[in-house]
Amino acid sequence: MSVRRPALAALLAVLLTGAGLALAGCAPTVSLEPAADANDPGCAEVSVRLPDAVAGQQKRVTDAQATGAWGSPTAVLLRCGVPPIGATTKPCVSVNGIDWVLMTDPAAKTIVYQTFGRTPATEVIIDHVQGVSDSSVLPEFASAIAVVKQTQKCLSTLDTDLTPTPAPTPSN
Template identity: 75%
Template sequence: MPRRHAALATLLAVPVLTATLLTLTGCAPTVSLDAAADSNDPGCAEISVRLPDTVADKAERETNAQATGAWGDPAAVLLRCGVPPIGATTKPCITVNGIDWVLMTDLDKDPTAKTLVYQTFGRTPATQVVIDHVSGASDAAVLPEFASAIATIPQTRKCLSTLDTGATPTPAPTK
């Protein structure tokens, strides 16, 4: 009789083990990220619950840090909410679907950079997005995807060009 119970237990364990293995092998591993300093800001929770399931046709991945997101396998797009906001800057700023983004990657130092980092401007908490161009993700396909989530954070400042500030560009020297 005990032999019969052992056989039954083994028989019942096989489907459970098979289901567990299929679940584990069918999922990409968790993306390891560091939470930003202010990731516990309630604004980051507002953004987090509104993040899209796909970005630039890349599926969302699980992350191990609060107020973060990742898309693609391998991860092609990373997001961290709660990074320190930036003040006035001369870095390039673009507005995409009502969200001001500052290009944090210094293309003057590395014009062939394969990974670009953008950060929201004029919103606290600030959000950072890293785009890996090697994966085929483009800024034009990625940044618009976050507009509705980030728009939940009120904008207190806007990017300005030198034309907006009244500054006069320095004339180039003549020969």
């Protein structure tokens, strides 16, 4: 039984077109610098729990330990093992049990959040130009970040006692 040339040519054209489309859909590896403590075992725990999609953006391959990237072009980046921050006056929000400190100007095109009260700390970088919002990104990381024990909570001005302490009275 022989295959006719036109049928074979059509089949080959379909296979080559499909392969071309599949390769065109592959995004190149995202090159990132690992954080200083990327080799912390907590980062390994975070890394294996990172979601396949964030804010509708598919996960991409990165070339650095304890990192993640989503979207093509990249809209969200994650690095675990950044130096933890201490007390700060920067805005802090709690999203699904994870405290995040806003490290950049909220009006910037690229926003950086960092976990608070967890070591190793994790930062998430969100490119607003790509059309993703903070509220669609941060909740996606809750289950991955939650494996790192929280030792401190963010406090807002509502959580602190702002009652002025009376000045001591002079004694005679």
